[in-house]
Amino acid sequence: MRTPDGIDRDRDENGRARNARPRDELGRPLPPGSVGVERIPEDLDLPPAESLAWAQDLLDRGLAFHAHEVLEGAWKSSPTAERELWRGLAQLAVGITHIQRGNTRGARALLERAADSIGIQDDPAPHGIDTAGVVAHAHELMAELSRGANLAPSRLRPRLRARSRPR
Template identity: 50%
Template sequence: MTNAGASDARDRDATGRARNARPRDGLGRPLPYGAEGVPRQPEGVLRAPESTVAEAQELLAAGRPFHAHEVFEDAWKSGPEDERTLWRGLAQLAVGLTHAARGNAVGGARLLRRGAGAVEEWQTERGEDRPHGLDLPGLARWARELAGRVEQNGSRPVDARTEAPRLRP
């Protein structure tokens, strides 16, 4: 059953998969059709780990953690099986910062802690502190500290640019 007035037409990509073509702001929130948004990250891009980290760091530094999450998600979904926990955890950190910047304290803190736990789990299992030059101990500390501040400040949004982590020391 559809809502009265709702359209059955959906945005589709070149392969026919449903995609939301609405423009988005820097935090990934949908804007009205026709509004000027920020460029979206292409999905499904295969990148070398070095390129993934560099591109995500640029997006984080620009205050665009939602878009950095999409870069990490590509690595998570297309990378080696033994690195999926690592890339998923990094994507969760970026989404946690996104929620915190949107003023969602509960979701932001939860995802920051979940991401911290994932990168710590990967680090413990593999015994590596700096895969691909990433500062996993520093990222986990950053995420837990920010989660605490986000909870303390409630729904007051954080500035994604000034709160962005440094992925490498």
């Protein structure tokens, strides 16, 4: 599909953008033919535990954009009662992506939306998701951003699930 300014865009038959271009570790598009970070399949439909484990691994490796893609897949395939929770988790990952890209304003907006979406969940949340911990982490990041803090990469790795307690 050609845009009014004459640029070819990768679109499906309905005109929706396709994600065929390679992307860097922060999810930014690279020139066609470049080697980027491995892409997350768009039709992802994993069990919740696998989605959480994969998203956590990506967050731990500093790949928040890619964690967002996994969480978005879970959001789109989740039961109606869980959709707001998964949407909030995906928004959290996008908020962290904005921090990594230096977009403080966008980060605060997404982190606030994430905290609101995740915070309305009943306790205990499904799948062992630590809603209280995730919301607290989002609020801490927002406060640090408001103070103008330079966030260390380790601060951008929230724990999605509650740690199991030793017996």
